[in-house]
Amino acid sequence: MMISAERGLSEAGLGLPEAEPNLEISEAERTREAARDLRFELLKTDWEYYKEKYIDSIIPKSAQILGSSAANYIGPLGFVKMNIEAATGTTFVGQKLTPLGRINHVIIQGLNAYAHYLPFDEGFGPAFKAYAASWAVDSVQYYPEIISALSALAKRGKMPTVAAGLGKLEKILDKTQVRKLFFKEDTLDEQKTKIT
Amino acid sequence: MNKKQKLHELIEKLIALGEDKDELWFWQEYFQIMKEENQDRLLLDLEKEVQDLEALKK
Numbered sequence: 001m002m003i004s005a006e007r008g009l010s011e012a013g014l015g016l017p018e019a020e021p022n023l024e025i026s027e028a029e030r031t032r033e034a035a036r037d038l039r040f041e042l043l044k045t046d047w048e049y050y051k052e053k054y055i056d057s058i059i060p061k062s063a064q065i066l067g068s069s070a071a072n073y074i075g076p077l078g079f080v081k082m083n084i085e086a087a088t089g090t091t092f093v094g095q096k097l098t099p100l101g102r103i104n105h106v107i108i109q110g111l112n113a114y115a116h117y118l119p120f121d122e123g124f125g126p127a128f129k130a131y132a133a134s135w136a137v138d139s140v141q142y143y144p145e146i147i148s149a150l151s152a153l154a155k156r157g158k159m160p161t162v163a164a165g166l167g168k169l170e171k172i173l174d175k176t177q178v179r180k181l182f183f184k185e186d187t188l189d190e191q192k193t194k195i196t
Numbered sequence: 197m198n199k200k201q202k203l204h205e206l207i208e209k210l211i212a213l214g215e216d217k218d219e220l221w222f223w224q225e226y227f228q229i230m231k232e233e234n235q236d237r238l239l240l241d242l243e244k245e246v247q248d249l250e251a252l253k254k
Contacts, residue, residue, distance in 0.1 A: 028252050032215055035245035039238065046234050099219035
């Protein structure tokens with residue numbers, strides 16, 4: 001194998017001084033971020049269409065507010081919370097979302113909105129599917145955190161069997177590396193530390 | 197070239213230019229259910245990103 005003189009010197013600690021930060025790379029990343037933001041706005045207008053057409057016109061505001069029992073799942077509170085998180089790219093507990101994580105937040109709320117519209121004239125079958133889909137999409141993103149938290153609680157509550165079972169599940173979810181799709185890696189370790 | 201082919205071509209270029217492939221995979225799937233006008237906007241946005249990133253490489 002050929003090794004260049006420059007690399008050989010560098011590996012021996014005798015190379016050229018370290019290069020200055022590559023400005024072209026950071027400029028490229030800024031360009032990508034700006035383009036992602038544009039696409040993200042586009043996605044919001046697509047979902048806004050469904051929200052305005054079906055939700056705001058059909059469900060009275062008071063009913064929406066009364067229905068907002070679970071912040072991430074139903075109603076305007078969850079809708080606003082998750083959309084703010086998606087827009088800022090950071091969750092309320094400080095996890096940084098990947099581009100796919102931001103998109104996922106909008107989809108979860110969109111499916112919820114869709115599910116709430118459907119019972120009015122299409123029966124509960126399609127509504128249930130849309131709602132189940134929103135839970136499934138949400139779980140894929142947040143299940144690992146929920147399992148970690150429950151596992152920690154079980155340990156504190158001296159329920160070793162439950163903790164062991166949850167621990168196994170947590171490891172399986174870790175192996176699939178599903179979190180990395182939705183959360184930036186540097187915040188995953190911090191989050192794990194907070195939970196345990 | 198139809199819209200879907202155009203999208204596929206742009207996505208391949210963007211992945212080669214370092215874009216997030218998980219996100220682009222999403223857009224490839226989502227494209228099929230987007231409103232027509234938003235499909236066109238997305239193609240324009242992706243095309244511009246390709247041009248901008250290629251310009252930076254020169």
